[in-house]
Amino acid sequence: MILVTGATGNVGSQVLQQLRAAGHPVRALVRDGETAARRFGGGVEIAVGDLNRPETLEAALRGIDRLYLLAPLTPELQQQEANAIEAATRAGVRSVVKHSNIGAADDAGSRFQRWHRAGERLLEQSGMAWTFVRPTGFMSNALDWAATIKSQGAVYWPGGDGKLSVVDPRDIAAVAVQALTEPGHEGKAYDVTGPEALSTAEQVQTIATVIGRPITYVDIPDSAARASMVEMGMPASSVEGLLEFMALVRAGQAETVTNTVLQVTGQPARTFEAWVRENAAAFR
Ligand SMILES: NC(=O)c1ccc[n+]([C@@H]2O[C@H](COP(=O)([O-])OP(=O)(O)OC[C@H]3O[C@@H](n4cnc5c(N)ncnc54)[C@H](OP(=O)(O)O)[C@@H]3O)[C@@H](O)[C@H]2O)c1
Secondary structure, three states, X not given: OEEEOOOOOOOHHXXXXXXXXXXXXXXXXXXXXXXXXXXXXXXXXXXXXOXXXXXXXXXXXXXXXXXXXXXXXXXXXXXXXXXXXXXXXXXXXXXXXXXXXXXXXXXXXXXXXHXXXXXXXXXXXXXXXXXXXXXXXXXXXXXXXXXXXXXXXXXXXXXXXXXXXXXXXXXXXXXXHHHHHOOOOOOEEEEEOOOOOEEHHHHHHHHHHHHOOOOEEEEOOHHHHHHHHHHOOOOHHHHHHHHHHHHHHHOOOOOOOOOHHHHHHOOOOOXXXXXXXXXXXXXX
């Protein structure tokens, strides 16, 4: 039995769906059991729990041999991963696929990468088998631009001219599913990217072409991006982490394109244009 955390999120929901479609016994850790039961339908066991509350994890992990560990991007990420890893070790979990971040390293430029490296280290020391799935920026982050595309025909973002090899969440999930269900992935750290590096202007132009309307890209300073994200209710530390990551993007440090998706899943990574076509309604 495989336990999937983050099972209602961008990537976790895909991991759950792909495992279920392939017939693997799967359990989802969720905070709201009733909503999850309605959303998932049959074929998924539901365990109500919270990564912030270690006492809820013991029952969720009972009978589990493989864990997909995804913690949400909040300042609690490190503590949540530590809680899950400790509970999994005690429960006798055999292997963990940890959703991480490209460039995860102790001295990385973004705190997100440093937070994820801390979780990776805990796993390395845990005695359980591990695989790290380290994605770059998700294509679905573009949904954050939908509101101003619809209201003003504009995208405000501190992207400069930097390119980012954005990846479809389904492809990240597909890599994780292989690592969860096939031998040979233990001890590997996979950098997962899309098939091409695109600037913010190129991503915005792709959306404009697909929806058939002009969109202006306005490159804004960090101060304006910070003010708007704080106003949206993002925790200060997450805002700073995102700005740190965007500084890496602007400096050309997020352009790397890997062929991990093809190598691990046998399918080519999906393009941003294909993702936009499938999600065009969100931008109209
Ligand atoms: N976005 C990117 O471009 C990007 C790039 C690289 C790596 N990452 C990493 O991807 C991960 C996903 O981040 P995301 O922000 O996009 O979120 P997400 O996966 O779309 O959503 C967060 C998930 O975590 C669950 N969750 C929230 N709080 C929880 C708690 N206390 N206990 C248990 N589950 C909880 C949520 O469930 P509910 O339904 O209960 O809210 C939801 O399923 C993060 O680790 C991030 O660092 C993101």
